[in-house]
Amino acid sequence: MAALEGCVRLWRSLCLHGSSRRHLAVLLAGIALGGSLIKELWPLPDSYLNNKRNVLNVYFVKFSWAWTFWLLLPFIALTNYALTQSVRSVLQRLSSxxxxxxxxxxxxxxFMYVEHITGNCYESEVLAELRSHHKDRHECKMNGGYWHGFDISGHSFLLPFCILTILEETSVLLDKRLEKHQLGTAINALFVALGVLSIIWVWMFCCTAIYFHDVWQKMIGTSFGILGWHVTYQWWYLQPFSPGLPPGRTSKDLKPHSCNN
Structure with missing residues (x-):
C-alpha cells in the first residue's frame, strides 16, 4: 500500500500539472523530429525494436486506443463519482x-484515404514493377502485391494523443479530496496502471520516430495527435456543451502556474 501511494505521489508531482502537459506536447514533437533525423542521417542497425512483430507492437501499440480506453473508463468513472457523487457528471465526463x-x-x-489516393500497387516492397490494374490497397494485398502511397504514421498520431489524454484525465488526482477517499486504493491502482501504459506509449513512440516512416509522415501524424488533444482539452472542453474538464480543473489550469503537491 505504501509503495503504491509513493508511486502515485511521484508521478503526480512530475507529470500532472498543466505546464508538464504543455511541455510534453512540445517534447513529443521534438522526439518525432529528432528521431526522424536519426533515421535519415545516422540510421541505427536492425534490432528487435524495429521488428513489426515485436511483443509491444503486436499486443500493445496496435491496440493503443483500446488499452487507453478500457483503463480510463473505470478511472474516470471512479474519480468523478468520488468527487461529485453525480451519475450525470460521470456520464458527461465518460463521453470524452x-x-x-x-x-x-x-x-x-x-490517413488510409490519403494512402489510397496517392498509392499504386507494386510487385514487391522494392517497387520494382507496377501493378496498375489493382485499384485499391485491399485488392492489391489480396493478389500478393504491395501498396505504396503516402502513409501518414498512425502510431505517430495515436501514441501522443493517448499519452496527452491520459495525463489530462489523471490530473484529477491533484484534488486532495481523493487522497483519503474510500475508493482511493482502486483509483491509485488504476492510476499506476495508466502511468505504466504511458511509459510504454512514450517508448514505442520513440521507436517509431527512429525506425519507421519518413519525416513528413511522422510529423504530420504527430501534429494530428497533438492537435486532437489541443482542440479538445485546451479549447472545446472549456465550453458549456462539451464533456468538460476533469473535476476541479478550470481554465486557470491551462495557464503556467505552480501548484502545491
Missing part, C-alpha cells in the same frame, strides 16, 4: 472517451 474514439476513427480513416 467517445470523443476520443471519434477522433481516432476519423483521423485513421483520413
Amino acid at each position: 472517451l467517445v470523443v476520443g474514439t471519434v477522433i481516432w476513427y476519423l483521423c485513421t480513416s483520413f
Whole structure:
C-alpha cells in the first residue's frame, strides 16, 4: 500500500500539472523530429525494436486506443463519482472517451484515404514493377502485391494523443479530496496502471520516430495527435456543451502556474 501511494505521489508531482502537459506536447514533437533525423542521417542497425512483430507492437501499440480506453473508463468513472457523487457528471465526463474514439476513427480513416489516393500497387516492397490494374490497397494485398502511397504514421498520431489524454484525465488526482477517499486504493491502482501504459506509449513512440516512416509522415501524424488533444482539452472542453474538464480543473489550469503537491 505504501509503495503504491509513493508511486502515485511521484508521478503526480512530475507529470500532472498543466505546464508538464504543455511541455510534453512540445517534447513529443521534438522526439518525432529528432528521431526522424536519426533515421535519415545516422540510421541505427536492425534490432528487435524495429521488428513489426515485436511483443509491444503486436499486443500493445496496435491496440493503443483500446488499452487507453478500457483503463480510463473505470478511472474516470471512479474519480468523478468520488468527487461529485453525480451519475450525470460521470456520464458527461465518460463521453470524452467517445470523443476520443471519434477522433481516432476519423483521423485513421483520413490517413488510409490519403494512402489510397496517392498509392499504386507494386510487385514487391522494392517497387520494382507496377501493378496498375489493382485499384485499391485491399485488392492489391489480396493478389500478393504491395501498396505504396503516402502513409501518414498512425502510431505517430495515436501514441501522443493517448499519452496527452491520459495525463489530462489523471490530473484529477491533484484534488486532495481523493487522497483519503474510500475508493482511493482502486483509483491509485488504476492510476499506476495508466502511468505504466504511458511509459510504454512514450517508448514505442520513440521507436517509431527512429525506425519507421519518413519525416513528413511522422510529423504530420504527430501534429494530428497533438492537435486532437489541443482542440479538445485546451479549447472545446472549456465550453458549456462539451464533456468538460476533469473535476476541479478550470481554465486557470491551462495557464503556467505552480501548484502545491
